Amino acid sequence: MAEVIEQVLRAALADPPEAVLDIMRLSLADWLAVGVAGQGEAVARITRDMVQAEGGAQQATFFGGGRGPARGVALANGAASHALDLDDTHFAHIGHPSVAVIPAALAVAEQQGLGKAEMLRAALAGCEASIRFGIVFGRGHYQIGFHQTATAGAFGATVAATMLLSDNPDVMERALAIVSTRASGLKSQFGTMGKPYNAGLAAANGVEAAYLAQRGFTSSRDAIDGPSGFLETHHCDGQAPDTSGFLMESVSHKFHACCHGLHATLEALHSLKPLDAATVKSVHIQTHPRWMSVCNKTSPATGLEAKFSYRMVTALSLLGYDTADLNSFSDALCDHPDVIALREKVEVVAEDALCETEARLLIETTDGSLIAAYDLAKPIGPSERSLRLRAKIDALLGEARGEMIWDAVHGAGGALEDITSRMG
Amino acid sequence: MAEVIEQVLRAALADPPEAVLDIMRLSLADWLAVGVAGQGEAVARITRDMVQAEGGAQQATFFGGGRGPARGVALANGAASHALDLDDTHFAHIGHPSVAVIPAALAVAEQQGLGKAEMLRAALAGCEASIRFGIVFGRGHYQIGFHQTATAGAFGATVAATMLLSDNPDVMERALAIVSTRASGLKSQFGTMGKPYNAGLAAANGVEAAYLAQRGFTSSRDAIDGPSGFLETHHCDGQAPDTSGFLMESVSHKFHACCHGLHATLEALHSLKPLDAATVKSVHIQTHPRWMSVCNKTSPATGLEAKFSYRMVTALSLLGYDTADLNSFSDALCDHPDVIALREKVEVVAEDALCETEARLLIETTDGSLIAAYDLAKPIGPSERSLRLRAKIDALLGEARGEMIWDAVHGAGGALEDITSRMG
Numbered sequence: 001m002a003e004v005i006e007q008v009l010r011a012a013l014a015d016p017p018e019a020v021l022d023i024m025r026l027s028l029a030d031w032l033a034v035g036v037a038g039q040g041e042a043v044a045r046i047t048r049d050m051v052q053a054e055g056g057a058q059q060a061t062f063f064g065g066g067r068g069p070a071r072g073v074a075l076a077n078g079a080a081s082h083a084l085d086l087d088d089t090h091f092a093h094i095g096h097p098s099v100a101v102i103p104a105a106l107a108v109a110e111q112q113g114l115g116k117a118e119m120l121r122a123a124l125a126g127c128e129a130s131i132r133f134g135i136v137f138g139r140g141h142y143q144i145g146f147h148q149t150a151t152a153g154a155f156g157a158t159v160a161a162t163m164l165l166s167d168n169p170d171v172m173e174r175a176l177a178i179v180s181t182r183a184s185g186l187k188s189q190f191g192t193m194g195k196p197y198n199a200g201l202a203a204a205n206g207v208e209a210a211y212l213a214q215r216g217f218t219s220s221r222d223a224i225d226g227p228s229g230f231l232e233t234h235h236c237d238g239q240a241p242d243t244s245g246f247l248m249e250s251v252s253h254k255f256h257a258c259c260h261g262l263h264a265t266l267e268a269l270h271s272l273k274p275l276d277a278a279t280v281k282s283v284h285i286q287t288h289p290r291w292m293s294v295c296n297k298t299s300p301a302t303g304l305e306a307k308f309s310y311r312m313v314t315a316l317s318l319l320g321y322d323t324a325d326l327n328s329f330s331d332a333l334c335d336h337p338d339v340i341a342l343r344e345k346v347e348v349v350a351e352d353a354l355c356e357t358e359a360r361l362l363i364e365t366t367d368g369s370l371i372a373a374y375d376l377a378k379p380i381g382p383s384e385r386s387l388r389l390r391a392k393i394d395a396l397l398g399e400a401r402g403e404m405i406w407d408a409v410h411g412a413g414g415a416l417e418d419i420t421s422r423m424g
Numbered sequence: 425m426a427e428v429i430e431q432v433l434r435a436a437l438a439d440p441p442e443a444v445l446d447i448m449r450l451s452l453a454d455w456l457a458v459g460v461a462g463q464g465e466a467v468a469r470i471t472r473d474m475v476q477a478e479g480g481a482q483q484a485t486f487f488g489g490g491r492g493p494a495r496g497v498a499l500a501n502g503a504a505s506h507a508l509d510l511d512d513t514h515f516a517h518i519g520h521p522s523v524a525v526i527p528a529a530l531a532v533a534e535q536q537g538l539g540k541a542e543m544l545r546a547a548l549a550g551c552e553a554s555i556r557f558g559i560v561f562g563r564g565h566y567q568i569g570f571h572q573t574a575t576a577g578a579f580g581a582t583v584a585a586t587m588l589l590s591d592n593p594d595v596m597e598r599a600l601a602i603v604s605t606r607a608s609g610l611k612s613q614f615g616t617m618g619k620p621y622n623a624g625l626a627a628a629n630g631v632e633a634a635y636l637a638q639r640g641f642t643s644s645r646d647a648i649d650g651p652s653g654f655l656e657t658h659h660c661d662g663q664a665p666d667t668s669g670f671l672m673e674s675v676s677h678k679f680h681a682c683c684h685g686l687h688a689t690l691e692a693l694h695s696l697k698p699l700d701a702a703t704v705k706s707v708h709i710q711t712h713p714r715w716m717s718v719c720n721k722t723s724p725a726t727g728l729e730a731k732f733s734y735r736m737v738t739a740l741s742l743l744g745y746d747t748a749d750l751n752s753f754s755d756a757l758c759d760h761p762d763v764i765a766l767r768e769k770v771e772v773v774a775e776d777a778l779c780e781t782e783a784r785l786l787i788e789t790t791d792g793s794l795i796a797a798y799d800l801a802k803p804i805g806p807s808e809r810s811l812r813l814r815a816k817i818d819a820l821l822g823e824a825r826g827e828m829i830w831d832a833v834h835g836a837g838g839a840l841e842d843i844t845s846r847m848g
Binding site: 070144198 | 493496570571602604608612622636641642648
């Protein structure tokens with residue numbers, strides 16, 4: 001195996017400090033909440049139904065209830081947890097680590113009868129590998145059209161699933177070689193059920209590769225980086241990051257139930273609160289040019305369109321609607337006169353000098369001018385991250401269920417059942 | 425959907441003449457025989473074991489016996505039937521149509537309770553689609569490292585599986601869009617268990633996409649040919665062939681249990697028979713330069729190496745060993761003095777003027793010179809093809825089992841059980 005792959009694995013399988021495990025716990029709680037919230041979406045129902053029609057061993061738990069074989073459950077749970085697109089993101093990975101990795105880690109840990117600690121450790125190694133493979137695959141891989149969440153995600157899911165089955169490095173090496181011929185996922189699916197499905201297939205591919213490697217399946221040593229290998233065929237142009245720290249430390253969580261391109265703007269608004277909407281005369285938003293074609297619907301008519309509209313989310317936020325709550329993105333609110341009146345005051349312009357993670361706002365009010373800026377790449381402290389995530393989970397599921405999910409992950413018990421009993 | 429995809433589908437789903445169905449029957453008998461012969465190979469056992477450990481509904485029959493869910497059975501049977509690399513080939517497709525398509529068609533037909541005729545028709549449409557997608561994906565796709573058997577094969581398997589579930593063109597269109605984000609398979613797996621596995625994953629991907637589309641899963645209309653779609657990301661440089669005929673008519677079957685690069689030479693030798701090996705003074709073989717690095721082992725020491733040796737197969741053929749019989753490729757025969765003495769008389773040279781499917785031979789004997797040439801691309805008449813395939817199947821499995829397999833496919837009965845009862 002080449003140096004670059006060894007470097008990725010070394011970093012991913014290193015002993016994690018407790019602070020990094022804490023971040024993984026937050027991602028796990030977030031994943032659990034968005035999966036529960038997403039389990040009724042059509043893509044989640046259809047994928048689960050296909051797997052459940054196959055029957056099989058009761059190895060692992062589906063979002064929405066019931067049990068089935070780990071590989072199929074990983075497929076369905078990956079799709080369910082990415083259905084709402086509210087899960088975590090790693091900008092350097094250019095992908096969503098948890099939705100590809102945790103379904104694989106959890107399903108195999110259940111099948112193996114392991115506990116929360118082993119599962120969490122495997123999920124962290126898998127996410128770390130997923131981020132690092134994403135960086136190795138690089139911007140070229142993403143730009144041409146591969147969905148790193150699915151492709152790098154499958155390698156991450158493989159690392160997580162395999163380390164729950166074996167501590168033999170040869171098994172890990174073979175599992176990664178196997179998944180290199182199985183990994184797939186295209187950006188042409190964006191905006192359709194195919195996007196969440198991509199997370200599910202990454203998780204299932206990881207489980208399959210791990211089980212095959214465990215059984216002695218052999219593959220090519222240079223399947224990833226050799227001739228006709230994954231890197232050569234998949235427009236990969238990145239390099240392994242030269243750090244032994246955990247890149248999962250810089251994972252981002254979504255605190256708003258809308259397109260990630262709108263989050264820096266919402267965080268900048270958040271920093272100005274409390275602000276009386278009645279005093280606002282105009283809002284001028286500067287954002288990275290990339291987002292202008294992604295999430296700048298000027299007059300959204302549906303809740304879905306509202307999730308891709310600077311003007312709409314700005315009006316909602318100023319009027320006090322909770323943008324962490326899915327219900328704030330409704331068709332009805334798009335028609336509400338107060339919302340419409342306020343969004344007419346919002347102007348959005350592209351600014352080349354900004355990064356994709358940044359926004360700058362100038363707000364004119366009857367009391368004077370306000371300026372705010374935010375960069376999502378800015379580190380967020382553990383206690384603030386924890387508070388914001390808990391608030392998001394409560395907004396998504398209500399306080400009572402939010403608390404149960406939080407406790408399932410953070411409680412003292414070591415049994416996986418704490419978690420799986422909350423997936424129904 | 426773009427014109428190119430519509431054209432592929434139109435041709436694949438056209439009403440086939442009986443003569444083309446006859447060729448598909450031969451491919452089915454061939455597939456069944458090579459699957460039965462390959463079911464004990466490690467890749468077949470491991471893949472089947474992984475699927476069987478999941479349990480599940482008894483929907484379809486495994487090579488090696490037992491039943492399980494159609495999607496998992498398709499994975500295992502694809503791997504089993506490609507394990508020996510003795511299945512059919514289509515040179516324009518640059519791939520093996522039957523091993524990706526038939527496992528999907530058969531598993532879904534069993535699950536749906538359909539008969540032989542429906543299954544055969546779906547398998548033919550799937551193979552035709554597989555070949556045509558292979559041509560659309562083109563040489564660029566193959567050269568960079570994608571394994572057309574797996575990638576185009578997944579699209580073909582999708583066509584076969586979907587037409588057994590629905591006659592709604594919208595379902596077919598969605599299934600193909602789904603499989604475009606699922607299809608994978610790399611040539612870096614060649615020479616390992618990963619190569620037969622690639623056929624299995626193609627079959628399983630087709631079944632999965634079909635079941636999801638049947639349940640209402642939606643995907644992007646331009647997932648294949650639009651921005652970030654399959655063609656753009658996968659180095660595709662071909663075009664849909666401009667013919668409404670069935671390209672499956674020009675499928676090639678392997679009549680020898682060795683590398684396809686040696687077959688034109690063996691056929692040329694076959695055309696000279698009977699020829700007394702004792703009279704042979706020298707054999708001069710001209711072949712396409714590509715094969716010099718693939719199958720020109722000069723002094724093979726093992727049965728596996730013998731499968732990649734012009735000198736060895738020429739000696740075996742002249743000495744009367746049946747090159748359709750796997751047992752002719754043994755370690756012991758590599759050491760046999762008569763074989764060694766004869767192979768020392770064989771010289772192999774590259775000739776740019778030849779196609780990959782051609783070989784030219786000049787044989788000096790004590791009675792004078794003999795010249796022979798063969799091109800695998802030359803059409804083979806239906807009765808000769810049938811005779812040769814039957815002889816191959818008998819050589820692989822013995823006459824008694826060969827006859828049962830032949831009758832299972834060609835007998836008057838319409839039940840799939842005729843076929844599946846022969847897979848154990």
